[in-house]
Amino acid sequence: MNDVKLAVLGGPGTGKSALTVRFLTKRFIGEYASNFESIYNKHLCLEGKQLNLEIYDPCSQPQKARFSLTSELHWADGFVIVYDISDRSSFAFAKALIYRIREPQTSHCKRAMESAVLLVGNKQDLCHVREVGWEEGQKLALDNRCQFCELSAAEQSLEVEMMFIRVIKGILTNSKLKEKRRSSGSKSMAKLINNVFGKRRKSV
Numbered sequence: 001m002n003d004v005k006l007a008v009l010g011g012p013g014t015g016k017s018a019l020t021v022r023f024l025t026k027r028f029i030g031e032y033a034s035n036f037e038s039i040y041n042k043h044l045c046l047e048g049k050q051l052n053l054e055i056y057d058p059c060s061q062p063q064k065a066r067f068s069l070t071s072e073l074h075w076a077d078g079f080v081i082v083y084d085i086s087d088r089s090s091f092a093f094a095k096a097l098i099y100r101i102r103e104p105q106t107s108h109c110k111r112a113m114e115s116a117v118l119l120v121g122n123k124q125d126l127c128h129v130r131e132v133g134w135e136e137g138q139k140l141a142l143d144n145r146c147q148f149c150e151l152s153a154a155e156q157s158l159e160v161e162m163m164f165i166r167v168i169k170g171i172l173t174n175s176k177l178k179e180k181r182r183s184s185g186s187k188s189m190a191k192l193i194n195n196v197f198g199k200r201r202k203s204v
């Protein structure tokens with residue numbers, strides 16, 4: 001069983017819990033307790049693999065949060081970064097999070113491979129009071145090697161499910177690439193050792 005760890009991050013009230021709960025239960029509840037953080041577990045089968053998915057939904061009150069962003073960056077294999085299309089400040093928050101995830105120091109200290117990141121503009125049902133354009137979200141994602149979508153946790157159950165599946169597939173692709181690099185790395189190291197010592201032995 002493969003473990004997949006996903007952190008859902010974003011500004012306060014952007015719909016992190018709504019998206020997570022929608023994915024896990026297919027329901028939209030409307031109001032969620034925001035004074036505690038949760039790690040949810042879900043078993044799923046994807047691309048023929050059994051996965052043990054853990055989703056971290058943080059607490060908006062920093063003093064009550066167990067994780068700091070640094071520990072989330074170490075913990076997670078991938079991120080869903082949420083902003084609210086009707087709230088420009090939440091887009092600025094999402095941007096700052098993406099920069100933090102992508103900064104070279106962070107990717108060094110975390111894993112060799114880049115994390116899968118999906119930027120999501122939530123509350124698309126509020127497009128009549130939109131403050132962030134679709135193109136802006138798309139550009140931020142493209143510039144920072146993220147996937148992107150806009151949706152509504154309130155109205156689109158299937159789209160929410162597809163969004164989570166997309167980022168999980170991204171995580172699986174990254175881990176496959178990592179495996180490939182590791183095995184080709186050890187093969188080429190073996191080849192190198194063989195070449196050096198093999199040649200030496202011949203010349204003695």
Ligand SMILES: Nc1nc2c(ncn2[C@@H]2O[C@H](COP(=O)(O)OP(=O)(O)OP(=O)(O)O)[C@@H](O)[C@H]2O)c(=O)[nH]1
Nearest residue numbers: 012013014015016017018030034060123152153154
């Ligand atoms: N119109 C609309 N409202 C939404 C949508 N998703 C969430 N909300 C509402 O936005 C508010 C915040 O949702 P939450 O899921 O609690 O957001 P959160 O990011 O987890 O909030 P904190 O944990 O407090 O940061 C709630 O009133 C939700 O009902 C959506 O797609 N459309």
